[in-house]
Amino acid sequence: MSKKVLHIITAFLLVLPLLVIVYLSLVYRWAGQNLVPESFTFDYWKDLFTLNSDLGSSFLLSLFISSCVALFSTTFGFLISKQLAFENKKWIKLAYFPYLIAPVVFGTMLQFYFNRFNLSGNIGGVLIAQLLFIFPYSILLLSTFWNDRIKQMAFQASTLGANNLELYRKVLVPMAKPWLFICFVQCFLISWYEYGITHLIGVGKVKTLTVQAMLFVKEANPFLAGLASCLMVFPVIILLVANKRIFLRRTEFL
Amino acid sequence: MIKIEGIQKSFGGEPVLKDVSFSMTESGTLSVLGKSGCGKTTLLKILAGLEMPDSGKFLLNEQNLFEKPAQERGVVYLSQEPLLFPHLNIFENIAFGLRIRRTPEQEVQNKVKALSAELGIQDHLQKMPTQISGGQRQRVSFGRALIINPSIMLLDEPFSSLDVQTRDEMQKLYKSVSAEHKITALFVTHDLKEAIIMGDALALMEKGTLKKYGSMSEFINDPTSGVKEAFDFWQDVMDKNLADKFGTS
Numbered sequence: 001m002s003k004k005v006l007h008i009i010t011a012f013l014l015v016l017p018l019l020v021i022v023y024l025s026l027v028y029r030w031a032g033q034n035l036v037p038e039s040f041t042f043d044y045w046k047d048l049f050t051l052n053s054d055l056g057s058s059f060l061l062s063l064f065i066s067s068c069v070a071l072f073s074t075t076f077g078f079l080i081s082k083q084l085a086f087e088n089k090k091w092i093k094l095a096y097f098p099y100l101i102a103p104v105v106f107g108t109m110l111q112f113y114f115n116r117f118n119l120s121g122n123i124g125g126v127l128i129a130q131l132l133f134i135f136p137y138s139i140l141l142l143s144t145f146w147n148d149r150i151k152q153m154a155f156q157a158s159t160l161g162a163n164n165l166e167l168y169r170k171v172l173v174p175m176a177k178p179w180l181f182i183c184f185v186q187c188f189l190i191s192w193y194e195y196g197i198t199h200l201i202g203v204g205k206v207k208t209l210t211v212q213a214m215l216f217v218k219e220a221n222p223f224l225a226g227l228a229s230c231l232m233v234f235p236v237i238i239l240l241v242a243n244k245r246i247f248l249r250r251t252e253f254l
Numbered sequence: 255m256i257k258i259e260g261i262q263k264s265f266g267g268e269p270v271l272k273d274v275s276f277s278m279t280e281s282g283t284l285s286v287l288g289k290s291g292c293g294k295t296t297l298l299k300i301l302a303g304l305e306m307p308d309s310g311k312f313l314l315n316e317q318n319l320f321e322k323p324a325q326e327r328g329v330v331y332l333s334q335e336p337l338l339f340p341h342l343n344i345f346e347n348i349a350f351g352l353r354i355r356r357t358p359e360q361e362v363q364n365k366v367k368a369l370s371a372e373l374g375i376q377d378h379l380q381k382m383p384t385q386i387s388g389g390q391r392q393r394v395s396f397g398r399a400l401i402i403n404p405s406i407m408l409l410d411e412p413f414s415s416l417d418v419q420t421r422d423e424m425q426k427l428y429k430s431v432s433a434e435h436k437i438t439a440l441f442v443t444h445d446l447k448e449a450i451i452m453g454d455a456l457a458l459m460e461k462g463t464l465k466k467y468g469s470m471s472e473f474i475n476d477p478t479s480g481v482k483e484a485f486d487f488w489q490d491v492m493d494k495n496l497a498d499k500f501g502t503s
Contacts, residue, residue: 152337155304158324159331160351161402170353174341 018233024226044227055212055224059231062192062209065123069130070188074180077138077187082172084139085146092143095136106133107200114201121205129201130194134187141186145179185243189236255279256406256438261310263296270296272462274310278455281436285453286464287446287479293462294442298408301440302331314405328405332412336395338383344370344394345379351402365401372431373397389420393427400435407439413448425451446484 028041048056084092098106110129111120119125150172157171173180195210202211213228256278263271270293278284288294299305301312303324312319319327338347345366346353352362370376373393378386386394392412399407413421425448432439441452442459449456456473457466467473474481 149335149337152333152335153339155299155302155324155331156333156337157339157350158304159302159327159329160398161325161354162350163323163325166354170350171339175339177341 021226021229021233024222025224025230027223027226030223044223048227048231054207055209055228055231058207058209058212058228061123061207063235065127065130065208066188066191068127069134069191070184072131073135073138073187074142074184077135077142077183078173078176078180081139081142082146085143086151092139095139095143098133098136102196103133103194104196104200107197110197111200120201121203123206126198126202126206126208129197130191133194133197134190137190138183138187141183142176142179145176150175182243185239188239192232192236255313255315257311257313258301259311259313261297261300261312262308263293263300263305264308270462271300271307274462274464276457276464276466278438278440280438282454283432283437283439283441283452284455284457284466285449286440286442286457286459287444287449288442288459289444292459294459295410297459297464298331298410298440298442301406302329302408303327304331328402329408330399330402330404330406331408332395332399332410334411334414336383336388336391338391338394338398340383342383343379344375344381344383344386347383347394348379348397348401350398355402366397369397369401372434373427387420389416389424392416392424396428396431400431400437403435405438407437409439409441411443412441414443414445421448428452446480 025044026040026042027037028039028043030037047053048059050056081092101109107129110132114120114125114129119128153171153175154167157167162170193210194208195214198206198208199211199214202208204211207215209228209232213225213232216222216225216228257275258277259275261271261274262269274293274297276284286294286297296305300307300310301319303319303322307320310320319329338344339350342350348366348370349362352365357365366379367376370379373396375386375390375393375397378390378394383391383394396412413424416424429452431437441449443449443452450470455466456470456479457464458473458476458479459465460478465476467476467479473479
């Protein structure tokens with residue numbers, strides 16, 4: 001019984017911050033001295049779906065950037081990690097480099113070059129900067145897939161007549177599906193929540209959801225910050241639930 | 255006729271294969287006996303196209319197969335472990351090579367069913383690889399190779415991970431199926447008894463060199479083949495057993 005109570009308390013503590021941001025996103029007016037808000041509204045949520053909504057465009061922009069970064073990192077991470085794991089294993093260590101320093105410091109280091117190549121303050125620059133930070137992560141994650149058993153299976157498929165394309169299509173990708181999905185989700189999440197590098201390279205012009213949320217926080221507008229946080233959190237919850245399902249189904253034989 | 259001419263291979267300056275040359279007739283099994291680390295797996299991987307030789311030729315009907323990539327050689331390599339594709343069921347594992355070759359569906363169905371019946375795995379076709387035993391997995395692996403009618407099968411100690419009884423069954427099965435399908439194979443093993451049972455011809459591999467024997471008697475009489483030691487060992491065991499039983503010395 002006490003275990004059940006503990007579970008309920010833990011679940012409540014986990015859900016509480018989510019409830020708070022949903023609550024804040026529905027508050028219309030809340031004077032500082034009052035214990036409870038004076039009124040509630042759905043207007044912020046309704047505004048999201050209007051054409052000139054800043055938050056709506058930030059949401060779509062973040063979705064675009066994170067999807068591109070995750071797709072690129074997963075696809076090329078898979079191909080390159082194979083080469084590195086089987087041919088040049090020691091080079092994998094290089095992928096740790098971006099994580100030896102803080103993202104903001106990393107961004108500052110990049111900023112000089114991005115300014116010189118006119119990549120500051122535009123989406124292309126932010127995409128490249130995020131990739132430089134996230135792509136090595138996909139290499140590190142996916143290199144754990146390539147073991148000797150996989151190598152032997154690939155050899156087996158080749159001797160049975162599979163060319164390179166068929167090898168990927170019929171053997172390697174189906175076997176790596178759980179890894180690929182996890183990698184995609186993780187890269188998406190890192191990009192989705194990325195603030196430091198995006199803020200530095202985007203110089204405030206590329207308003208992703210995190211940049212926009214921070215803007216509302218700085219403006220002391222907790223209601224719109226709450227709404228931005230809701231937008232940030234809910235897609236992530238959906239991805240995490242899907243991720244967990246795939247992860248639990250992860251094949252036992254590898 | 256299959257000819258292997260002057261294969262050499264070194265890893266980091268250390269020679270692993272030294273001028274390996276031999277020939278073998280089609281529709282027969284050449285057993286290659288050798289201890290661990292003598293270079294027999296490297297030889298098979300080179301023939302399969304999984305490693306590149308430093309020099310040498312692999313001639314099948316006067317065509318050098320080293321000039322072709324692994325997938326075009328028609329040489330199938332079977333390792334110690336069955337290595338079935340874990341995302342495919344048994345039927346699809348066996349059918350893999352046919353699917354690659356875009357064989358018509360009806361032909362795939364017929365061939366897989368006929369071969370699986372021959373190998374005694376017809377009741378397991380819809381199961382996944384984790385749902386069958388080690389011996390059955392080895393049968394599936396064998397069937398997957400056999401179904402594409404390869405020019406040569408390279409068997410790298412395929413039964414060494416099986417228990418004694420299953421191993422005997424697999425040896426018998428291999429003998430009957432290889433005779434039925436006229437398989438050309440190179441069977442590598444470190445087990446003297448298995449080499450003798452499985453091979454139509456015998457070869458010994460030692461420190462990167464391969465010596466093929468013209469006859470069984472030549473193999474038995476070669477002091478390096480290990481037959482004499484094995485014979486002496488069992489003779490000694492028998493003598494001791496008799497001495498213990500009848501109390502004589």
